[in-house]
Amino acid sequence: MTTPRLETLAKLTPVLTKRWLSPDAWRIGTYEKLDGYAALRKALKAHPDDLIQLVKDSGLRGRGGAGFPTGLKWGFIPQGDGKPHYLVVNADEGEPGTCKDLPLMTHDPHSLVEGVIIASYAIRANRAYIYIRGEAVHAARRLRNAVREAYAKGYLGRNILGSGFDLELVVHSGAGAYICGEETALLDSLEGFRGQPRLRPPFPATHGLYASPTVVNNVGTIASVPYIVLGGAAWWKTMGTEKSSGPMIYSLSGRVANPGQFECSLGVTLRELLELAGGMQPGHNLRFWTPGGSSTPLLTAEHLDVPLDFESVAAAGSILGTTATQIFSDQDCPVYATYRWLEFYHHESCGKCTPCREGNYWMVRVYRRILSGQGTHEDLDTLLDTCDNILGRSFCGLGDGATSSVTSSLQYFKQDYLDYIEGRTAPKLSDKQLVGAH
Ligand SMILES: Cc1cc2nc3c(=O)[nH]c(=O)nc-3n(C[C@H](O)[C@H](O)[C@H](O)COP(=O)(O)O)c2cc1C
Numbered sequence: 145m146t147t148p149r150l151e152t153l154a155k156l157t158p159v160l161t162k163r164w165l166s167p168d169a170w171r172i173g174t175y176e177k178l179d180g181y182a183a184l185r186k187a188l189k190a191h192p193d194d195l196i197q198l199v200k201d202s203g204l205r206g207r208g209g210a211g212f213p214t215g216l217k218w219g220f221i222p223q224g225d226g227k228p229h230y231l232v233v234n235a236d237e238g239e240p241g242t243c244k245d246l247p248l249m250t251h252d253p254h255s256l257v258e259g260v261i262i263a264s265y266a267i268r269a270n271r272a273y274i275y276i277r278g279e280a281v282h283a284a285r286r287l288r289n290a291v292r293e294a295y296a297k298g299y300l301g302r303n304i305l306g307s308g309f310d311l312e313l314v315v316h317s318g319a320g321a322y323i324c325g326e327e328t329a330l331l332d333s334l335e336g337f338r339g340q341p342r343l344r345p346p347f348p349a350t351h352g353l354y355a356s357p358t359v360v361n362n363v364g365t366i367a368s369v370p371y372i373v374l375g376g377a378a379w380w381k382t383m384g385t386e387k388s389s390g391p392m393i394y395s396l397s398g399r400v401a402n403p404g405q406f407e408c409s410l411g412v413t414l415r416e417l418l419e420l421a422g423g424m425q426p427g428h429n430l431r432f433w434t435p436g437g438s439s440t441p442l443l444t445a446e447h448l449d450v451p452l453d454f455e456s457v458a459a460a461g462s463i464l465g466t467t468a469t470q471i472f473s474d475q476d477c478p479v480y481a482t483y484r485w486l487e488f489y490h491h492e493s494c495g496k497c498t499p500c501r502e503g504n505y506w507m508v509r510v511y512r513r514i515l516s517g518q519g520t521h522e523d524l525d526t527l528l529d530t531c532d533n534i535l536g537r538s539f540c541g542l543g544d545g546a547t548s549s550v551t552s553s554l555q556y557f558k559q560d561y562l563d564y565i566e567g568r569t570a571p572k573l574s575d576k577q578l579v580g581a582h
């Protein structure tokens with residue numbers, strides 16, 4: 145394992161992660177000692193519109209994958225409309241490789257609870273929900289405990305800290321479906337229906353939960369808010385780039401010596417992150433990686449110095465997504481990795497639209513044929529043609545995301561496909577797996 149140089153260590157900007165290593169960081173006593181709920185006291189003295197403006201000025205962009213400007217989203221909520229408003233926190237974190245929201249809720253749940261109260265006050269919501277992945281029992285337990293502690297201290301409930309503002313916060317566990325991370329499917333699931341995406345428009349800002357104005361934000365987005373309220377927009381913008389401001393939790397997994405979460409300013413490079421993570425595992429050389437989960441097109445060793453911010457990753461042909469960097473080496477097969485991801489998308493497709501439901505089903509079968517040594521050259525055209533019929537033609541982003549690793553692996557690693565087809569690489573799947581279950 146290599147030791148990071150001092151200048152690379154200086155790239156770490158612990159803001160959202162700053163309390164994670166404190167003893168009992170998840171308890172309200174620890175949280176209050178370390179600035180906890182100070183931002184709420186400050187926020188409750190401000191006008192809600194000024195808070196929305198502050199978040200706009202900070203340039204905060206959603207941490208759930210799409211990078212939508214948060215202040216702008218809050219500003220879409222109609223005011224004085226007489227309808228109830230809702231804040232819904234997306235804590236589903238289902239994107240393969242992504243691991244930032246669950247550790248945040250496990251280690252520092254009060255930062256999310258405090259962010260929820262401030263954001264609800266800003267958009268004038270008196271009821272908020274945190275929709276958490278069903279399997280994340282440990283994080284949900286910590287979160288529910290934090291909510292109980294916050295009620296007991298008067299940070300939640302009626303007349304919060306004597307401000308006249310009321311807020312009820314509910315932690316809701318989903319049943320563990322990737323599609324329920326898509327914001328409109330999440331709202332359907334929260335209402336008790338089967339989780340499937342809704343047609344837009346109308347958008348959640350006017351017709352969200354129970355057909356009322358709703359903001360849906362990621363855990364990291366909402367947990368950033370108390371820091372912005374305390375530190376100010378100008379301080380927040382000292383981190384990151386002009387258009388991608390602030391710190392971001394990057395999660396590194398795969399063939400790295402020391403996988404885990406590294407919080408750095410947006411715009412750090414993979415070369416720097418790898419150094420922070422102690423380098424590649426011994427005997428492994430970087431071959432391909434995802435910048436933001438399996439829905440984002442693969443990058444290669446050529447892209448080690450691409451700044452990992454929204455604009456630069458897009459210019460390099462991929463998507464920053466959830467900053468889940470999954471690292472693969474020269475001992476990993478891009479064809480097999482793509483097949484495993486496709487199995488996931490095929491399994492998680494909600495079935496509402498034909499391109500995703502049928503396209504992923506058939507692509508899995510084509511991959512099985514190639515990986516069992518029975519593929520043809522025509523299969524590669526079939527894969528690209530199928531992607532062409534899924535991308536931009538699916539009802540939601542799940543279908544689009546499924547095509548990312550297929551098209552990018554064919555772009556960078558076509559030879560690996562040809563080696564299976566032309567018999568130079570031994571089959572990875574048996575004839576039995578060719579037919580497969582489901
Ligand atoms: C298939 C699919 C799964 C998604 N899963 C998540 C998720 O687990 N967590 C999340 O915050 N956003 C997820 N998103 C993005 C949400 O739809 C939405 O953009 C996000 O919650 C908005 O929050 P933000 O503006 O704070 O980023 C997913 C989108 C799609 C298409």
Ligand code: SF4
Pocket residue numbers: 323341492493494495496497498500501538539540541542543544
């Ligand atoms: S793209 Fe897939 S997940 Fe999304 S609506 Fe269509 S079938 Fe469902």
